[in-house]
Amino acid sequence: MAEVLYNQNIDEEVLKNKKVAVVGYGSQGHAHAQNLKESGFDVVVGLRPGKSWDKAEQDGVEVKRVADAVKESDVVMVLLPDEYQPSVYEEEIKPNLDAGNALVFAHGFNVHFNQVVPPEDVDVFLVAPKGPGHLVRRTFEEGAGVPALYGVYQDYTGQAEKLAQAYAKGIGAGRAGVLQTSFQEETETDLFGEQAVLCGGLTSLVKAGFETLTEAGYQPEVAYFECMHELKLIVDLMYEGGLEGMRHSISDTAQWGDFVSGPRVVNEDTKARMKDVLTDIQTGAFAKGWILENQVNRPQFNAINVKENQHQIEQVGKELRELMPFVKEQAKSKKEKEVVANGAR
Numbered sequence: 157m158a159e160v161l162y163n164q165n166i167d168e169e170v171l172k173n174k175k176v177a178v179v180g181y182g183s184q185g186h187a188h189a190q191n192l193k194e195s196g197f198d199v200v201v202g203l204r205p206g207k208s209w210d211k212a213e214q215d216g217v218e219v220k221r222v223a224d225a226v227k228e229s230d231v232v233m234v235l236l237p238d239e240y241q242p243s244v245y246e247e248e249i250k251p252n253l254d255a256g257n258a259l260v261f262a263h264g265f266n267v268h269f270n271q272v273v274p275p276e277d278v279d280v281f282l283v284a285p286k287g288p289g290h291l292v293r294r295t296f297e298e299g300a301g302v303p304a305l306y307g308v309y310q311d312y313t314g315q316a317e318k319l320a321q322a323y324a325k326g327i328g329a330g331r332a333g334v335l336q337t338s339f340q341e342e343t344e345t346d347l348f349g350e351q352a353v354l355c356g357g358l359t360s361l362v363k364a365g366f367e368t369l370t371e372a373g374y375q376p377e378v379a380y381f382e383c384m385h386e387l388k389l390i391v392d393l394m395y396e397g398g399l400e401g402m403r404h405s406i407s408d409t410a411q412w413g414d415f416v417s418g419p420r421v422v423n424e425d426t427k428a429r430m431k432d433v434l435t436d437i438q439t440g441a442f443a444k445g446w447i448l449e450n451q452v453n454r455p456q457f458n459a460i461n462v463k464e465n466q467h468q469i470e471q472v473g474k475e476l477r478e479l480m481p482f483v484k485e486q487a488k489s490k491k492e493k494e495v496v497a498n499g500a501r
């Protein structure tokens with residue numbers, strides 16, 4: 157088994173005398189900045205004036221323009237959307253990096269695909285949480301954490317690996333497991349996971365199930381509960397106890413259906429297409445397409461996004477979730493908890 161590090165295996169002292177700039181305050185940024193701060197590290201957030209700036213200030217985090225935050229920091233974590241990283245890096249980060257600083261990413265995309273080329277006199281590593289940023293924050297507040305991968309691309313100071321581990325501990329990943337990787341492995345597996353399984357595979361499976369039922373004349377509300385709402389409940393069981401744990405809670409009829417019908421839907425053909433997706437990631441074809449799409453202001457991305465939001469499952473889902481106040485309440489109480497926690501600091 158690969159070596160998995162936990163809090164007790166990681167010495168965070170190496171990061172304690174350093175200033176960390178978290179550039180960006182979105183999904184990952186707000187979580188890293190607040191978790192690191194509450195773990196006792198010295199943090200400044202780098203932003204441009206706007207919504208995120210206001211939110212970071214409300215959260216009680218120190219905020220500066222990107223260039224100023226980078227200038228005064230030793231460790232710079234880049235948590236901007238991948239597509240904006242190269243230009244902000246060239247204009248505001250690179251000119252303000254000093255020799256011996258650390259340049260850090262939560263995803264290897266831009267370094268691996270040569271969109272960001274770091275100078276030789278800095279450490280370069282990644283700390284990539286294996287979960288959405290909002291859960292990196294929520295689980296941390298609950299005393300738990302999201303696992304993370306760390307990987308060193310360039311070790312100028314000889315401290316890069318220790319710094320990466322300490323950073324991972326600071327955001328709470330040491331409570332769940334911290335695992336070593338390379339930029340190539342993180343980039344390719346992360347892109348594959350989100351495209352074939354976690355996001356692309358899942359949304360396509362859910363929509364196909366919903367459409368199969370509604371096209372056969374079943375009520376959209378029934379199809380929504382069956383194919384979308386219940387998914388969280390089933391996935392929670394898998395998260396807690398794996399496939400066996402989930403199968404313990406479902407009926408034997410469902411388990412038999414799982415065994416005989418699952419492989420009729422997802423089978424060797426599906427796996428062959430998954431391999432095609434992986435090949436496009438490995439050859440850089442996917443990255444090239446995404447970079448070009450951004451260069452022409454995302455015509456396809458925007459058109460598909462509008463169409464997806466208009467899908468019947470989204471309309472039905474909105475109405476049904478309005479009628480399930482506890483779904484909103486759960487989200488609200490988590491929000492309130494954040495506000496209370498921030499007020500107390």
Ligand SMILES: NC(=O)C1=CN([C@@H]2O[C@H](COP(=O)(O)OP(=O)(O)OC[C@H]3O[C@@H](n4cnc5c(N)ncnc54)[C@H](OP(=O)(O)O)[C@@H]3O)[C@@H](O)[C@H]2O)C=CC1
Nearest residue numbers: 180181182183184203204206208235236237262263288289
């Ligand atoms: N989302 C996730 O859970 C995960 C993301 N990652 C990686 O983490 C990185 C960050 O992703 P994510 O958190 O989703 O990003 P977001 O889209 O949530 O980040 C948006 C943030 O970037 C700021 N921003 C955008 N452009 C600029 C700019 N030109 N100057 C200054 N600030 C800017 C926004 O500020 P403003 O309000 O001013 O626009 C906002 O604070 C990526 O590399 C991603 O691959 C890795 C694991 C999971």
Ligand SMILES: CC[C@](O)(C(C)=O)C(=O)O
Nearest residue numbers: 286287288289346350354
């Ligand atoms: C699954 C999507 C992800 O890779 C993530 C939350 O881990 C991302 O890029 O947002």
Ligand SMILES: [Mg+2]
Nearest residue numbers: 286287346350
């Ligand atoms: Mg991911």
Ligand SMILES: [Mg+2]
Nearest residue numbers: 263346347350
């Ligand atoms: Mg990703």
